[in-house]
Amino acid sequence: MMNNRIVQAYRQAPWRTQLQWTGLFLLVLVFVASVTSIYLNVSASAAASGREIQRMGQQSEDLERSIADLRTQLAMLTSAANMEKRAEAMNFKPAQTDQTMYVTIPGYGGREPAIKAPLPGPNPVVAQPLIKSSYTESLSDWLFQGFFRPLEKQVQP
Numbered sequence: 001m002m003n004n005r006i007v008q009a010y011r012q013a014p015w016r017t018q019l020q021w022t023g024l025f026l027l028v029l030v031f032v033a034s035v036t037s038i039y040l041n042v043s044a045s046a047a048a049s050g051r052e053i054q055r056m057g058q059q060s061e062d063l064e065r066s067i068a069d070l071r072t073q074l075a076m077l078t079s080a081a082n083m084e085k086r087a088e089a090m091n092f093k094p095a096q097t098d099q100t101m102y103v104t105i106p107g108y109g110g111r112e113p114a115i116k117a118p119l120p121g122p123n124p125v126v127a128q129p130l131i132k133s134s135y136t137e138s139l140s141d142w143l144f145q146g147f148f149r150p151l152e153k154q155v156q157p
Helices: 002-010 014-077 078-089 139-155
Strands: none
Touching: none
């Protein structure tokens, strides 16, 4: 009988347990709603970024097509046949050999040749290693150099 009274004294009222379960359910519901809203926000921004990348890619392709078209038009305008027709329309005539005059300019040596490859012979530039030697040594090598080498120097007479 005494045990019944102790258990009854510590037992919560039914409305309190119901309120606790309701609060726990609402807490879980708010957590799920916040996780869902974060997921939807990230998904929407990723989709918007993807569409922006697609739009920029399409714009880049359009610009490349336009540049190619303009280069084609320039090539057609500057073709030999077209330039000859335009020169005839402006009353230009082809120059004969006896009509040409070459002028020498003192001090002008002409164009410098473009050197695109290294000159033949020994290579004066020594290739630098891509990775420093300190990055390629192992821990045991480092320990050997750091601890055992000074001992070897002390032992030698």
